[in-house]
Amino acid sequence: MDSFDLVFSNFGIFDLIDIILVAILIYLFYSLLRGTIAINILIGYLLIYLFYWLVKSLNMRLLTLLFNGFFQVGVIALIIVFQPEIRKFLLMIGKNFKLYRNEYWYRFFVRNKTIQKEVGSAQIKPILDACKSMQENKVGALIIFAKNSEEEHFYKNGEEIEGTVSKRLLESIFSKTSPLHDGAVIICEGRLMAAACILPLTDNHDLPAYMGLRHRAALGISEVADVAALVVSEETGNLAYARQGKIKSNISLQELEKNLRKDLI
Structure with a gap:
């Protein structure tokens, strides 16, 4: 004692x-x-x-x-x-x-939040519209949202586009007849920077069986970079969202909009 x-x-x-x-x-x-x-x-x-x-x-x-x-x-x-x-x-x-x-x-230096929200809504709407259409038609998609151009090394292995984000552009890229539908689309600072990008796969072996290569790539890139990743399942049409090494599956369009506003605006 x-x-x-x-x-x-x-x-x-x-x-x-x-x-x-x-x-x-x-x-x-x-x-x-x-x-x-x-x-x-x-x-x-x-x-x-x-x-x-x-x-x-x-x-x-x-x-x-x-x-x-x-x-x-x-x-x-x-x-x-x-x-x-x-x-x-x-x-x-x-x-x-x-x-x-x-x-x-x-919090301390941004003054005009109303303008920023309006700009954010204009960026998010075509993404949500494209996801809704791809859900209905069960078109597989993988979209990466990078916050700044520092992440450019992740899309240098794809086809550079640097175009305006639009519903038709996203649908045409991920169309099954498109030569760019395999791989990921990179959206950075409101611009569609590249398509058909090859991403690192996660080493996590605890993922459910229904999560395929797109889900593994989305989780893998979120583990090593400050990005968010959106997956549209080709088999079920369900949406999944990966951020900071965690992935949430079967989310609604409303949840997706909330996540995009939180991470991009």
């Missing part, structure tokens, strides 16, 4: 904050690994580490020497193995900082 009292007598508010922050970091890193092949690699590494302590406690010198050599380069090996996950983690921190920073400047 004396040692127990001694430990907690030195326990202060910063120790509590320290524990909470470590728990948050562990949870965030686990949320990035969950559903990917990296979680199996991590479990395998932990099992090897436990086995190492077992052979060390049993004084098995040859195995201990072998594992010592392995763990001397273990940190470097982990960095190499988990490089995509570490990159996603840093991107997530940067995206959240950017999001809060932009919201701060918007």
Whole structure:
């Protein structure tokens, strides 16, 4: 009891904050690994580490020497193995900082919100009209909404268009007879920048079976870039919306409009 009292007598508010922050970091890193092949690699590494302590406690010198050599380069090996996950983690921190920073400047320095809402409505309406038409005709589509031209490297592998967003243009691109219907359309700063763009697929293996390549590409690009992704299912006509590594399926046009207003305006 004396040692127990001694430990907690030195326990202060910063120790509590320290524990909470470590728990948050562990949870965030686990949320990035969950559903990917990296979680199996991590479990395998932990099992090897436990086995190492077992052979060390049993004084098995040859195995201990072998594992010592392995763990001397273990940190470097982990960095190499988990490089995509570490990159996603840093991107997530940067995206959240950017999001809060932009919201701060918007609240304190944007004066004429009425004009901005009107401009936003003009940009969103042709997208909603096109989605309604493609839903009814079960035409598959994948549309990426980038906030600025910094994301241009994602559409350089497609066909550059740089045209005005319109219902007819979106319908003609995603028409099954169009040579551009495979791949994604990129909309940036109110302009349709490119079509037939190839995007990275997510490593998440927990997605439902009905989500195909378009859904995996939408989720994949939202994991690595500050973009939103809209999917129209070719099989069901249902809408799905991906943002910051999360995807919501079977949303209504009203929900889509709400999300677009939140993310684009």
